[in-house]
Amino acid sequence: MRGRFQTDIDPVKFSPRTSIAQVEEGEEFAPKFDENGSIPCVTVHSETKEVLMFAFMNAEALRLTIATGLAHYWSRSRRQLWKKGETSGMIQHVGRMLIDDDQDCVVIEVKLTKPDGGGDEASCHVGYRSCFYREIPLQPESGTAPKLRFTEREKSFDPLTIYANTPNPTQL
Amino acid sequence: MRGRFQTDIDPVKFSPRTSIAQVEEGEEFAPKFDENGSIPCVTVHSETKEVLMFAFMNAEALRLTIATGLAHYWSRSRRQLWKKGETSGMIQHVGRMLIDDDQDCVVIEVKLTKPDGGGDEASCHVGYRSCFYREIPLQPESGTAPKLRFTEREKSFDPLTIYANTPNPTQL
DSSP: OOOSSOOSOOOOOOOOOOOHHHHHHOSBOOOOOOTTSEEEEEEEETTTOOEEEEEEEEHHHHHHHHHHSBOEEEETTTTEEEETTTTTSOOOEEEEEEEOTTSSOEEEEEEOOOOTTSSOOOOOTTSOSSSOOEEOOSSOOTTOOOBOEESOOSOSSOHHHHTTTOOOOOOO | OOOTTOOSOOOOOOOOOOOHHHHHHOSBOOOOOOTTSEEEEEEEETTTOOEEEEEEEEHHHHHHHHHHSBOEEEETTTTEEEETTTTTSOOOEEEEEEEOTTSSOEEEEEEOOOOTTSSOOOOOTTSSSSSOOEEOOSSOOTTOOOBOEESOOSOSSOHHHHTTTOOOOOOO
């Protein structure tokens, strides 16, 4: 029995982790998953290199991303596999995937697509192009709380239209 | 009693998290720490925007980074505050800091410095400029294990010189 997004692909093989030299200096793909079975993923734009989002993949999401070239994540709040764009249409086409020194984090470079319901290409469920649409001021004046500054002026799409009837994933 | 890297700075104030609208659309800085008291941090180069490293900050590291403009992290393997460059000299000067929609991840844009013991500016303890020096090939041939491809040809510094007598942080 296959999962909802599983296709008839060979499962991508992971190598066992045998030594620090193998993990850091080798060509074997030996990803490390955390205590929740997840590996963090940084998603950047293929052309501009702007950081678009940060999320987690489980083994299945990682395998599906590699096998299909489309970004899949593991939603920790919904506890389910999440093919990016399945609700909104904002599919992410992966151009390049990188892994870090100890193989416990990946970067994917993606092309964005526009939401099905209208708007510009984007990534963030709030409606902005990037999830990182606010800046934290450095070295704030003594005794004051930092006040976030918006770096995006307008939303790329209307989240109430695109994500109608979908619960907001943000948790307090 | 202050910690080893604490300086005489006012602690940076965090706001309580009161609503999804406040967290996602507001100007209040209300970071969310995970069950280990950590918040993930993506470090990119100020000029090239290349992703250099991925690490965690605890509340103290986050406050010190904001207050000093120098990158501080929380080392999960060593379980201690980690001012980047304290061993190697490869200090990271933060030019800009961003936070994501639900305020549970930050991005810092940094300028790199050269290691004290010689070599080019870099970030990765293995000796490469970025920790993400290998590419995972997408859509590998059926039945074969993905073979990582190096995207950096040469190390920026000799890790045996720069990190002499320092345990390797990579864990299997």
